[in-house]
Amino acid sequence: MAAESSEGEEETKLSGGNQLLIVDDDLTEMGKKAAWSVSSCKPGNGVSSLRDDNLETYWQSDGGQPHLVNIQSQKKVRLQLIVLYVDFKLDESYTPSKVSIRAGDGFHNLKEIKTVELVKPTGWVYLSLSGVDPRDTFVNTFMLQIAVLSNHLNGRDTHVRQIKVYGPRPNPIPHQPFQFTSREFITYSSIR
Numbered sequence: 001m002a003a004e005s006s007e008g009e010e011e012t013k014l015s016g017g018n019q020l021l022i023v024d025d026d027l028t029e030m031g032k033k034a035a036w037s038v039s040s041c042k043p044g045n046g047v048s049s050l051r052d053d054n055l056e057t058y059w060q061s062d063g064g065q066p067h068l069v070n071i072q073s074q075k076k077v078r079l080q081l082i083v084l085y086v087d088f089k090l091d092e093s094y095t096p097s098k099v100s101i102r103a104g105d106g107f108h109n110l111k112e113i114k115t116v117e118l119v120k121p122t123g124w125v126y127l128s129l130s131g132v133d134p135r136d137t138f139v140n141t142f143m144l145q146i147a148v149l150s151n152h153l154n155g156r157d158t159h160v161r162q163i164k165v166y167g168p169r170p171n172p173i174p175h176q177p178f179q180f181t182s183r184e185f186i187t188y189s190s191i192r
Helices: 088-094 183-187
Strands: 002-004 010-015 027-029 035-038 067-079 081-087 096-104 111-119 122-128 139-151 162-168
Touching: 081 088, 081 096, 081 139, 111 122
Parallel strands: 010 111
Antiparallel strands: 002 010, 027 162, 035 067, 067 139, 067 162, 081 122, 081 162, 096 111, 096 139
């Protein structure tokens, strides 16, 4: 169920979560090409725990809310989907309950594009960056910020076990509607 908020960004309530990470073939993981930082962390539970593909490790914040994860790229990138792994059964009051997604050119001009309320999530939670308009299928940005605004049971610090960021898979040939995969196909891809 989605409801429109007064500032124009989309607010959504999500419950549950998927135990398996399932992503469309036309999306590629963009987080490998970005610089990641967090607002705070406990020793041994930093950014590397968010990106190690291990569901047993987690980023744990240390300090007041909001808790921030910053994802910065050198070039403008198209982002379409954020996937978080959170586990209410293991983390209880450390589990995020309200998350804000912000995008912009840098820290100085971040704009909130979506607010999501998580209801006791366990597993992979999918946060689409698509807008209400069907033409808005992705966000074109230098920086993405994930802000944990509140936790379940009024918890102070937060645990996030994994974050994946996906964008559309680039077409190997610019201005070509089809994706050719071999040199032979590419050779015969244009008509004279």
